Amino acid sequence: MPPRDSRLLLFFFSPDGELLPVPRNVEVPWQGGRGSSPEEGEEASASLSPLKAVTALFQGPNKAERRAGLRNAPSLPREASAAERVVTGGSTVEVRLNLPVRRLTAPARDQLVCTAAYAAHAQGDLSVTLVGQDGGLAPAECSLRPVPAPAR
Numbered sequence: 001m002p003p004r005d006s007r008l009l010l011f012f013f014s015p016d017g018e019l020l021p022v023p024r025n026v027e028v029p030w031q032g033g034r035g036s037s038p039e040e041g042e043e044a045s046a047s048l049s050p051l052k053a054v055t056a057l058f059q060g061p062n063k064a065e066r067r068a069g070l071r072n073a074p075s076l077p078r079e080a081s082a083a084e085r086v087v088t089g090g091s092t093v094e095v096r097l098n099l100p101v102r103r104l105t106a107p108a109r110d111q112l113v114c115t116a117a118y119a120a121h122a123q124g125d126l127s128v129t130l131v132g133q134d135g136g137l138a139p140a141e142c143s144l145r146p147v148p149a150p151a152r
Helices: 051-058 063-067 106-120
Strands: 005-015 019-025 082-087 092-097 127-132
Touching: 005 051, 005 106, 019 106, 051 082, 051 092, 051 106, 082 106, 092 106, 106 127
Parallel strands: 092 127
Antiparallel strands: 005 019, 082 092
16 A cells, blocks of 8 residues: 555445545655655655545545446535535544535445544544534544454
8 A cells, every 4th residue: 555645545435335445646745855856765754634635535536436436425515625624633533514514424424534534543543523514413433444464
């Protein structure tokens, strides 16, 4: 999988309706000096914000992801501007949206919660509160957890 600082982990639905983590490579500007390039084994140091991940989720699956049958929940609007800001602190994440959150279906909420949780913490074990034009929802956690690699 690409290094964490050059990918987003978004959550889309498979053709059979299962919520899946989907890594997406992103272009990250190299932070080295002028005219320099990364040495072999070095990584770009720019980190991706949880807001970028939530914004990408609202934009929906890219062409390759759509060809693979991935999709957003129908009640999740396809508008990048729906994401206002994401505030992280301690073991919590607050996602502020420019839409009424109570109209989102449970699958759409799950997508947002998992995307925000994993964007803010590598293990995704944070409590996420969705706040919109109609107030906030109760804090929720992503029900998906990474599967440990088998011992060799």
